[in-house]
Amino acid sequence: MNKGAEHLVEVRNLRKHFHLGRNNVLKAVDDISFSIGKGSTLGLVGESGCGKTTAGRVIVRLYEPTDGIVLFDGRDISRMGGRDLRELRKRSQMIFQNPYTSLNPRMTVGDVVSEGIDIHGLYRGSERTDRIYELLGLVGLNKEHASRFPHEFSGGQRQRIGIARALAVEPEFIVCDEPISALDVSIQSQVINLLIGLQDRFNLAYLFISHDLKMVKHVSEQVAVMYLGGIVEIASSNELYQHPAHPYTRGLLSAAVSPDPKAERGKERSILQGEVPSPINPPDCCRFEKRCPAVQPICREVRPDLKPIADGHMVACHLV
Amino acid sequence: MRGVSFHVQRGECLAIVGESGCGKSVTAYTLMRLIPIPPGRIKKGSIRFEGAELTHLSDRQMERYRGSEIGIIFQDPMTSLNPVTKVGAQIAEVLVKQRKATRRSAFDRAVDMLRLVGIPDPERRANQYPHEFSGGMKQRAMIGIALACSPKLLIADEPTTSLDVTIQAQIIDLMKGLQKKIDTAIILITHDLGVVASLADRVLVMYAGRIVESGGLDDIFYQPHHPYTWGLLASVPKLDSSKCTPLVSIQGTPPDLFKPPLGCAFAPRCEYAMRICHEECPPEFPVGSDHSAACWLEHPMAQGSGQEPEASNA
Numbered sequence: 001m002n003k004g005a006e007h008l009v010e011v012r013n014l015r016k017h018f019h020l021g022r023n024n025v026l027k028a029v030d031d032i033s034f035s036i037g038k039g040s041t042l043g044l045v046g047e048s049g050c051g052k053t054t055a056g057r058v059i060v061r062l063y064e065p066t067d068g069i070v071l072f073d074g075r076d077i078s079r080m081g082g083r084d085l086r087e088l089r090k091r092s093q094m095i096f097q098n099p100y101t102s103l104n105p106r107m108t109v110g111d112v113v114s115e116g117i118d119i120h121g122l123y124r125g126s127e128r129t130d131r132i133y134e135l136l137g138l139v140g141l142n143k144e145h146a147s148r149f150p151h152e153f154s155g156g157q158r159q160r161i162g163i164a165r166a167l168a169v170e171p172e173f174i175v176c177d178e179p180i181s182a183l184d185v186s187i188q189s190q191v192i193n194l195l196i197g198l199q200d201r202f203n204l205a206y207l208f209i210s211h212d213l214k215m216v217k218h219v220s221e222q223v224a225v226m227y228l229g230g231i232v233e234i235a236s237s238n239e240l241y242q243h244p245a246h247p248y249t250r251g252l253l254s255a256a257v258s259p260d261p262k263a264e265r266g267k268e269r270s271i272l273q274g275e276v277p278s279p280i281n282p283p284d285c286c287r288f289e290k291r292c293p294a295v296q297p298i299c300r301e302v303r304p305d306l307k308p309i310a311d312g313h314m315v316a317c318h319l320v
Numbered sequence: 321m322r323g324v325s326f327h328v329q330r331g332e333c334l335a336i337v338g339e340s341g342c343g344k345s346v347t348a349y350t351l352m353r354l355i356p357i358p359p360g361r362i363k364k365g366s367i368r369f370e371g372a373e374l375t376h377l378s379d380r381q382m383e384r385y386r387g388s389e390i391g392i393i394f395q396d397p398m399t400s401l402n403p404v405t406k407v408g409a410q411i412a413e414v415l416v417k418q419r420k421a422t423r424r425s426a427f428d429r430a431v432d433m434l435r436l437v438g439i440p441d442p443e444r445r446a447n448q449y450p451h452e453f454s455g456g457m458k459q460r461a462m463i464g465i466a467l468a469c470s471p472k473l474l475i476a477d478e479p480t481t482s483l484d485v486t487i488q489a490q491i492i493d494l495m496k497g498l499q500k501k502i503d504t505a506i507i508l509i510t511h512d513l514g515v516v517a518s519l520a521d522r523v524l525v526m527y528a529g530r531i532v533e534s535g536g537l538d539d540i541f542y543q544p545h546h547p548y549t550w551g552l553l554a555s556v557p558k559l560d561s562s563k564c565t566p567l568v569s570i571q572g573t574p575p576d577l578f579k580p581p582l583g584c585a586f587a588p589r590c591e592y593a594m595r596i597c598h599e600e601c602p603p604e605f606p607v608g609s610d611h612s613a614a615c616w617l618e619h620p621m622a623q624g625s626g627q628e629p630e631a632s633n634a
Contacts, residue, residue: 047484048455071505154573155340188553189567196563211485218567219556255489257514259556261537264518271493272486275454301366 006013007035008173008205009059015049016058021306026280028054030229031068033306034058034222039203040171043237045213045252048278051096051229052209054125056175059207060092061085072173089119095164096176099158103150109136109161110146116169135164156187163194164188173205179214192219195295213256223310225249228287229279236312245315248272248288251259286318294319321346322529322580325365327471333506334498335537337513337521337552339574341527344509345395348475351507351527352392353382368395369473388418391466395478397458401450407461408434414468433464438494456487460629463494470502492518506566513556517541522610525549528575528585531604545613547590584616592617 016029028051036042044052057063059070061077070077072088096102103112117123122148123131131142139160150158159179166174180188196219196295198204210216216223217237224234225248233246238296244250251272257264274291286292286299299316306314322345328334331468336344349355351367353374359501362380367387377385386392394400400425409515413431417586421429427446433611434442437460459479466474480488484630496519508519516537523540525533525548529565533546545549545633554568572589585598596616605618 047486060436117353156573185513186339186551186555186570191558192452192557193566193569196566204471213485214519221563252485255486257492258514259487259513259517259541259553261517261541264514269489269493271489273490275456275487276484313580 002301004174006037008038008070008073009207010035010074011055011059012069012071014055014058014070015066016054016063017066020280024169024280027282028056028279030231030282031226032226032231034224035067036173036205036207036222038205039199040222041199041206041220043209043216044207044226045211045216045223046208046226047211049276050226051279052226053177053228054259056094056177056207056209060094060175061088062094074214075144084216086120090116091171092167092173092175093169093171094177095166095179096164096173097223098182099155099162100182102162103158104152107147108147109141109153111210113152113164113168114147114163116153118167122169131168135168136196139164139165143240154271155183157182158188159191160194163191163198166231167202170202171204173207173211175207177209178211179208181212183209187214195219212250213241225252230287230289230316232317233313233315234306235310239310239313242311243313245309245313245320246288246317247292247319251291253294286316288317321350322431322505323365324526324529324531325532326534328392328507330472330505331499333508333519333521334517335510335523336526337510337516337523339511342448342526342572343578344511344526345477346529346539347526348392348477348507348509351475352386352390353379354378354392385419387414387466387471388469389471390469390475391469393462393466393477393479394465396480396482397455397462400462401458403450405475406447406449406455411465412512413470417579418469421611429468430464434461436467436498437461438490439464451555456483456490459483459487459491459564460494463491463498467498467502467504468592472502473505473507475507475509479508481510481512482514488515489626495519500512513541513552528580529577530585530614532586532615533613534606539608539611543608543611545611545618546586546615547592547605547617548586549613562630584614592631594622 010202012033014029014032018028020026023185034042046052058065071090077088078231099319105111113135116149117128117131131239132146136142136145141160153206179193183191192215199206220237223237223240224231227248233249244253254270272291274299284303285301286304289299304316304318306316309320324347336347340342345363349469362375362478369511374404408430411433412426415426416423431442431446434445437614439445439460453461478490483491492515510516519542520537521599522536527548533549540549551570557567575585583598584599584602587593594616602614602616604612605614
């Protein structure tokens, strides 16, 4: 019944614009396309304001797209309604960035985790209680935690609660929106190991949104680099980190500091100057033109399309 | 903060690393005497700045040091600038107060500072309000304020944490350049080991209000002795790591400092914990020149166990 069976999520020419009045349009997501296979991870990297979070939210239909389509298991999500939409809500879930604000402070952990179970009527009675305990166990918490409130937990534990909530409805796809950026270093690796372990166990697909290049590399099979609402480069993660082609990707990789003093001392850093320009009424040329160290006249006139340069490696740059 | 001792030399960059809640920022704020009393108090110990004892000064005397001899950059540039005062005036304020400069000359100096920290078109920018600045520019302006009186010591509390990767690289570069140019000592507080590796000369690793290891930059990164330092270094993924090998992580969470543990604070999370670790707090053991670790594994009776398990951090 599903033609795109190997792709669980497919995004085609997706746009999300916000109209700010007075003819100002904020083009948060402007023509992006990618697909995510069952059980695999696509990493989405970029600086703040590049549209990564908006993209994630459109894909789980927290926002309606302005244009373009998102196919979930071969079906257009923006045409879903009623029962279909409820089905989508069960199959795709989200983990939020800030574990301090994304849990209702007046609900116990058990209530937070079981809300989805009740809405979808998955389990009742003692089965329901067992399921809550099982979920807490899965994310490394225990049953005593079910009756406590979110404020009693540390950031890492809260993020685990958020993960348990997402898992409660047995989804196939989870958008992880900066799941670790609010956590301490030693806790980050715990949460990442947990996410990878759960992925193997339940064959989950992830859209992993982050600005941490190393973590994205670690968890993703494929990585897309976003800049000012568009994807400038997409490739398998090894290819992208070994042969970055777009000047922005190179700048990002070069800007990342590594915990290795000798490497840092010897490093010739090509630091990108300037900052991300405003996505309000962006010009119709190359998105990166204002900060690009190798900018040519053509970059100021024509917007480059994503072109394949190697197997599965696409770059939007005139100079590649 | 429980029994922390360290020193910073002129022109040196000392990094204090640790997780949130380990007492890094409290250490820095105590130096500036910015901790409100009560609930905070300096129970004992001393802070000496060029030989002068800071703990005995009155608030008014302390004012002379703040901003003038010791500058501070706060973590969050979005909330630490005054939103209703022009950026140039905020820089000039320090000069008027500390150096008794006239408004006119202070403003000129403020424009120079903005230029020094790499803000384009500083004359125009000095007359703008903080909300017209982006995050990176606000942080640059903060650095400008902190350095306006050419302090001998600059305290930088997580200066790059809230910034994007490319902006972070710009700020690190800026701080490196400025340190050379004006020969300021820096106390850099951060949890990002990458930032430490690219800026620091010496490193203090803090855990639960204590220094667990201190040493030169290379000592800490290439010959770490404390299990907590091993864990911190190993939990950062390498660019060549693969998804199949799980990241090394430190199990558990930092202790509650309202009821600090009896023995070594790290013992409940430590793989190598021995009985004594739970009972008695370890003293600092010297493990090299200017390198020491507060860990019982370094005690002569625990021979051979004070080695890093695998040489994976090299």
